Structure formats: structure tokens, C-alpha cells
Amino acid sequence: MTTTKALNSSRRTFLKGAGVTTGLLVGFHITGKGVVAASPNHAFSPNAFVRIGTDNLVTVIAKHIEFGQGSHTGLATILSEELDASWEQIRIESAPADARKYNNLFWGPYQGTGGSTAIANSWMQLREAGAKARALLVQAASTEWDVPVTEITVSDGVVRHESSSKEQTFGELSEKASQQQVPEKVQLKTPDQFKLIGRNVNRKDIAPKTNGSAVYTLDISRPGMVVAVVKRPPRFGGLVKSFDDSDAKDIKGYVGTVTTPRGVAVMAKNTWAAIKAREAITVDWDDSQAEMRGSEQIMAEYRELAKTPGLPARNDGDATTAIAEAKHTLEVSYDFPYLAHAPMETLDCVIELTDQGAEVWTGSQIPTGDQQTVATILGLKPEQVIIHTQLAGGSFGRRATSDADMVSEAAMIVKASKGNVPVKVVWTREDDIQGGRYRPAYHHKLKAGLDDQGNITGWQHSIVGQSIVAGTAFEAFLVKDDIDATSVEGAANLPYAIPNISVDLTTTDVKVPVLWWRSVGSTHTAYSTETFIDQLASKAGKDPVDFRRSMLKDHPRHLATLNLVAEKANWGSPITEGRYRGIAVHESFSSVVAQIAEISFDEDGVLKVEKVWCAVDCGTVVNPDIVKAQMEGGIGFGLGAVLRNTVTLDEGIVDQSNFHDYEPLRLTDMPEVDVYIVPSEAAPTGVGEPGVPSIGPAVANAIFAAKGQVVTKLPFSEGMPDLV
DSSP, rough: OOOOHHHHHHHHHHTTTOOOSSSOOOOOOOOOOOOHHHHHHHHOOEETTTOOOTSSOEEHHEEEEEEEEOOHHHHHHHHHHHHHGGGGGGGEEOOOOOOHHHOOOOTSSSSOOOOHHHHHHHHHHHHHHHHHHHHHHHHHHHHHHTOOOEEEETTTTTTEEOOOEEEEEHHHHHHHHHSBBBOSHHHHOOOGGSSTSSSOOOOOHHHHHHHHHOGGGOOOOOOOOOOEEEEOOOTTTTTEEEEEEETGSSSSEEEEEETTTTEEEEEEHHHHHHHHHHHHHHEEEEEESSOOOOOHHHHHHHHHHTTSEEEEEEEHHHHHHHHOOOSSSEEEEEOBBBBOOOOOOEEEEEEEEEESSSSEEEOOOOOOHHHHHHHHHHTOOGGEEEEEEOBBBBOOTTTTTTTHHHHHHHHHHHHHTTTOOOOEEOOOOHHHSSSBBBBOEEEEEEEEEOOTSSOOOEEEEEEEEEEESSTTTHHHHHEEEEEHHHTTTTTTTSSOOOOEEEEEEEEEESSSSSSSOOOTTTTHHHHHHHHHHHHHHHHOOOOOOHHHTOOOTOHHHHHHHHHHHHHHHTTTTTOOOOOEEEEEEEEEEEEEEEEEEEEEEEEOOEEEEEEEEEEEEEOOOOOOHHHHHHHHHHHHHHHHHHHHBBBOOOEEEEEOOOOTSOOOOOOOOOOOEEEEEEOSOOOOOSSSSTTTTTHHHHHHHHHHHHHOOOOOOOSHHHGGGGGG
């Protein structure tokens, strides 16, 4: 893992080069005179992240995608804070694909959004970008007014000299500011000086999403464009033998069909015609290399594999001996299903060839990968591929594929159709649910021993499942000694003070395509470890919160978060008759989240999650309302998954297809949620994903408190069908 010192060094190096090009956005190389040039339209562009026009509008260039998580607002807030701009004058646009300017500082020279890193990796970068832009405006005013810079103040987009009553807006100073020397160093604000950071500034994307003016990829239309849908093999790994499109030719609007490595692409003048033509096409599939097993068969094999220890991911002390010598032992196994991402906006992409190369419109989560993939397929240089990143209606990891699947699919179709017209590729809901890229299925086996005082003396944890990153560009830094870090995160770094711990991993070979899913490995490790902890607490005759507290002395953030949620929920005090509570605490993406779930059962015994108390330590909070929204959204997302979401296969064919059989959380299922933030002045950490892992085990632990039963097979509708 990259150290803080190394990250700070990279940030300093990255920002030190901020300087000038002649384009609208300024690159990172200082000119000979070290000044910032004005762009042709007289916009002041002191660095790659901000542009100030003579119209006094400030445009923040966001290097991370906005797919509902509030990143654009957060990024703009950070820069605007140090710039001292008025929030009303701020505009936001997505950055072009340019890893040199817009790389994710946690990933290296690679532009992309993921791992809840948007705010965390941009924190110092954007603060310095805003502060340097502010310094240039102040220097411009100082030169024009002939007053010392120390006597000039900036507030709400206005530069002032109090004693002379002189003042000018950013727009009025923009041209003069473009002629100033770029400072090497700037003084950043202290937290007590913040005016925007830490406050609930209004999200910039709410109004356009509400009034319908927000533009998504589906809204993009190019002259002469055709729409393509792909008929994919029903089994993963299947190939096209042959196809017959004679019946499709009777469909009005049908344009033609081409084969690609992904299947048969059907093109038409509109989406409906493309879908109907696809239905009319018959394909003979070659399943000789396809995955033919059903999900139950796959899980049965996982259970067998768990009987033999896998590769060591953690080995402290001697867990085997400690458990053998323990006064009490407990062993529990868990089954976790494949899960689809099911974002509200299904996947789509538009590609158009131009005289200069190609232009791409899509909700690009990893622009560098999309750019390189399109360039490779179409025989272009990466810089010849322009990526127009659109707003996206959710992702949860689905758009962060190593092979840029929806973009590469569009590029394949453009190439196969000779690139005569722009192509829009559209995935239907059925395409997405049945198209793979799932959260992997996993099997966990845990065993632990307790001494006569009820203390855990030994802990063994075996995990069996697919690798998300094997065979991808991420393998080099996420797989070490054949251990996929995403499979064991949340287990190998268990925070509890247990003297003897072993965690092992068996990575399986299954042809079902898998991908990160909101909170990745913690989606299953948090559930298994936190429900197992409650069972051990029960066996030891101890309160679940006190049991955890006794083992968190070396992890003050976990302890503080646990204590805060327990305090806010009045843990240990009497609760309404017929109500039951469970707790869970877990760290993911450097943030710690603790949740208490209160449940009830109706007269038929059906579960109802009534309320959730949530505490989060995510470092410095840029926007409390967005943090709370992400916790609420994560709770809803995670709750829907544990209640009834599963992707199952029958002889290799996916059973589910749409929201009728892969049902999202309904409004009637959503509990009341109270969110509390642990005060911190540390650098921001992730919030997009950490709200998910704790909700499942918190609810399961409440069920355990109510019925003494443990849900070991997810979702609940499978493990305890009478509950849901």
C-alpha cells in the first residue's frame, strides 16, 4: 500500500508542474516566464482544474465521474474553498481523458474513479489548485491597484482592498491574472477558516436531474446514428457458430447485422427496432468452451474446497493449537451468491469516427482504459480518441471493467460495420442482469476457540471464491503471492485483538465473469466476521458491544465509531416490546462504519427493518449531507442485497433477467436511518462504499438476538425464506 509520505510527495510533484499551454485547459509545464496564458476566449486557466471566464463564471474540471455519489459537488467544494469563490458562480464539467493531467493519484498514471477514492485522492491536489488560482487573482489586483498583497482579501468571488474601497470580481481580474507569475508554494486554510468544507452546500447536479436537463449517454444523438444491441451467448464462454437474420429483414428500421467476439450485433434506426430485430434473429451457439455448471453445483464444489486450507493471507501465532486447546469452540460456514449491480441506467455508449480519430460519449468510469481500448480496436493512437464523459445513473462498480466492455463492444461494432455511421450501443436490463460482471459467489468457513473467561484464543477463516482481478491490468498490484487482496479484505485485516489468527484463500476457476461490486470483498467478509463475532459473544455470555470493545484497544477509530453508534441508539437500554437489535462495525476504503439495526416481525413472522443507527469515521467531511446520503444509500443497497438478491445459474444459464426476479429494495422496505459522523481533522477517506458492509450483519445479528438462529446462506429469502 502506498504510504502517506509517498502520496504527499506525489501530490507535491504533481502540483509543482502546474503551468501553461495555449489551450483552454492549462497543462502541467511552466513556460519560460512562468506565467499563465489566457486562452483564446480570454478565460483564465491557472491549472487543469479550474477556468475563470470574463463572465465571472468559475468552471471546475472534475476528473472523476458523477454517477449519483456527489463527487462533482465534493470536488468543486474543495477547490472553491481555497479559491474563495461564491458557490453560485461555480459550474462543473467532466475532464477529458488525459491521464497525464487527471490521473487518480492513488492509482498512478491512470485516470479513473473507484475504490471510494474521488475525494480522498483529490483533497490536497484541488486545495492547492484553488489556492494557486486565488493567489494569481490577488497578485493581479495588487499590480493593478498598486497595493500590497497582504492588504487584499478575497470572499465570495470578489477581491477587495478595504482601506481604498477597491474591489473587483474574479471575472474582471481574469485577464490580468493570466499574466501573473505562478507561485511555487501557497498557504492553505486551516479547518477553522473553512466556509464551504464541512457545510451542506447544495449539490450542483440536483436541479438538472430534477428538471430533465441533465444529459446521459442515452440522450446523445449524432447525425446518421444507428442503434445496436447485441445477442450474446446464453452461456458464459459460448461462441457464435452461425446466425440467420432473414426474419429480421422484415422489421421496419432494421439496418444490418455484424458478428463480434461478444456475439451478434443487430443495428437499426432506433432502439425498439434493434431489439425486435434481435428477437427475430436465430443463432447457433458453440458451447464447447462454455460454463455449464449450475450455481448449486459450483457452491457444492466450494464447500468441498473449504475442507482443505488454501493459501495463507494472514497467519498470526498458532490458531490451530489455540482452538484445539480452547474450552469452547464454534464453527460456522456461510454461502454468498453471485450478485448483479443493477444500476438504474443500463449500459450505453456512442462512438463516431472523425477525420482526426474517434469520439466517444459514455458514462466513463475509467477514461484511460476506455481511451486505450478504443484506440487499440480501431487502430488509433490513444490521443486520437476523445472521451466525452456523461453523467451516469449509478454504477456500483459495473462500469469499472478491465476490458472496457461496453465501450469496446461499441468499438468492435464500429470496426465491423466499417465505421460508416456513428453507433450507439444499448444494453437492456435483461442484457445487464444476464450479462455477467457479478459480485463473485463465495463460501466461508470460520472456526474459533474461547477460554474459560470467554476470550477468543484462536480464529481460523477459510475463504473460497473467484478472483476479480486475475488476468486484468489490476493483477500486478492487487495480487501478491497468489492472494487476491479483494477476496480477503475485511478478513485478513480483522481489527480485533486475537492472539492467534489464520486466514486462507482458495481461488477458483469459474467462467462466470466477475467484477467489483459496491464495497467489494467487504460485502462478504464483513457479514461472516461480524455475525460470527456475535455468536462468539453469545457463547461467552457477553454483550455484543462490550465483547467488541474489549478487543478494539489497538484500533481507536473502530472503538470511537462503535461507541458513538451505541451511544446514539442507547444500546443496552430497554426497547419496545417485539423489537430486536443487532450491531456490526467494519472498516472499508479507510473509513470505519458501525451500524445498529432494529427489527420487528409482523403477525406472519415476516421481517421488517424498522430503524438503523449509523456512525461513520471518514476523516474530514467535505459535505455532511452527501456523507449522510451515501450512508443511507449504502444501507439501502446492502439491505436489498441481503434480503432477496441473488443471481443463480441453471446449467450455465442465468435465471434472473429484470427487476421482477432481481428485485431492488422497495420504499416500503427502507428503514428510518440516523447518521452520525465522528469528528475528525484527518484527510478525507471513502464514503461511496463503506455504508454497505455493516448493514447485512447488523440485521442478521438482530435476527440472532430475536430467534437464536443464524442466517448462513444469503440472501435471507434463501437462507431463512420464512423471514422475507
